Amino acid sequence: MAEKLTDLDLLVTFLEIYRGGSITAAATRRGLTQPAVSGQLAKLEKELGAPLFVRGSRGVTATPRAEELARRVGPHLDQLRSALDPAPAVEGTVRIGGAAEFMTARGLPALTPLTRCGLRFEITLGLANDLLDALRSGRLDVVLSAVRPGPGFTATPLTDEEFLLVGPPLLARTVDQALLRDDPARALEHLPLVAYSDELPIIRRYWRSEFGKRPKNAVAVVVPDLRAVLAAVIAGAGVSALPRYLAEPALTAGSVELLHQPEVPPLNTLYLVTRGTPAPAVLAVAEHLVERDWGVL
Template sequence: MVACVGDLDLLSAFLEIYRCGSITAAAARLGLTQPAVSGRLARLEEQLGGPLFVRSRQGVRPTARGDELARRVGMPLDQLRHALASGEDRSADLGSLDIGGAGELMTARVLPALAPLTSRGLRLRITLGLADDLLSALANARLDLVVSAVRPEARNLVATPFVDEEFLLVGPPALARTVDAARLAEEPVKALAHLPLVAYGEELPIIRRYWRSEFGRRPPNAVSVVVPDLRAVLASVVAGAGVSVLPRYLADPAITAGSVEMLHQPEAPPLNTLYLAIRAGGLANPSLALVHSRLRERARSWGPL
């Protein structure tokens, strides 16, 4: 199939569109106008005798023919670019990737897992933030991969289950002593209602899920602090501002140190699945495929976080 094309510019444009999921984003990365990139794609499709993408308002989605072509030309084109690069550029074997995720997990697990790849020339640009914002950036080709607590809904995104977070309801010892154990067993919502909450967001995204999962209703508690960083949530809890729900990987060291205590012991630990989200066809990029595979491999040894 490739031998009939004979034009690397056409293949390069195709591959960039495939990886971005958008002709506009591909044009920006190639430094060309959108009509120029559309024209190259049209010429390639004419030479191959069929469409490589299905167009929609959300961008483009590869056809079976497009998937096959990307698999065949992705790695050879990357190797050719590397061979033609200058000496300075050639040292960057794996190129650059833009990765997004919540600051807590990126700091504790994702960056330590990926750091060894930088010795092979991988350059990482990290964006920290909330899942919805990051997934929007991914869909619009501003990011290459997002570690997301939310399963993406955009049609041009693909999500792979990554790892489960286990959540704990914790508070400082002084507040823990104010909870009546007998009432907690009988009427947990009322037993906990006097405790102020330290929340990750105004809508209590983590706390609300715990209350509904374990107690069957939304928490009636007053909120003392809202801060979009779980490390800051933990610091506020330790300082006595209130109680909160945190993933075990963050809460366990504080529990061991005695600065917080578990306030409730569920029959089965509530879990939340995290996803590795990429654009459709993104794994044709060898660097992204390597990062994706490495994170999944490391997650298998972590167990629930």
């Protein structure tokens, strides 16, 4: 029995590291020292016979084995936590809008524990401006928006998305590294782009932030889903700027490579947006999401 409890403790620590992207943050949340958390991780990796994280300057990066383990054990540990420390029952339906990629990868897993407290969710996927219009007209209760809304809304910063410029290994080999240091936009302008839309919103933001100019690159593929953008990049169609939470597994696997390393990573704030006086169920959802440790996005 003692060994089973120890195994469970290791998995709880693993999940804190995975979700927070940091051994230090996991130690704080678990009330343990950093060496103790590192020791638990080392023991779990030894039991599994595989590394779970790659350590870096900004924390740790999950390996494919860690991604698989988190998918398998995460929901069960969340259920166990809910059973041992149940939240007050809140009834009602909350209509939430968000980007398909973020909601699929992070939003829906974050909301799932609330379904066991009596809440029901209706999810609308789409672009931020369309979702904010739906919130304004009363068709949505909450929007998770990558665009800061104008007057008439209440916007609470939720987390920051970090964007990475990535490309397939074969295209990465064509970049002149000396020119990349001196004039990165010129060094990269021969690379075709894979974009989310014809307006190149994420790519233009990256170029403007890091290079101070618009991209001159040809556009090879336009597809309105960042997961499909990543798939096209992996297949060799071109390069793109993507949120870290989407690009990280492919970087770890070697399917894509980092093309540019900025001194300060470009960030975009994600907001939790409501309007008017939210109902109790909406307030419960907002509090749950704002207090969550989102880790590295």
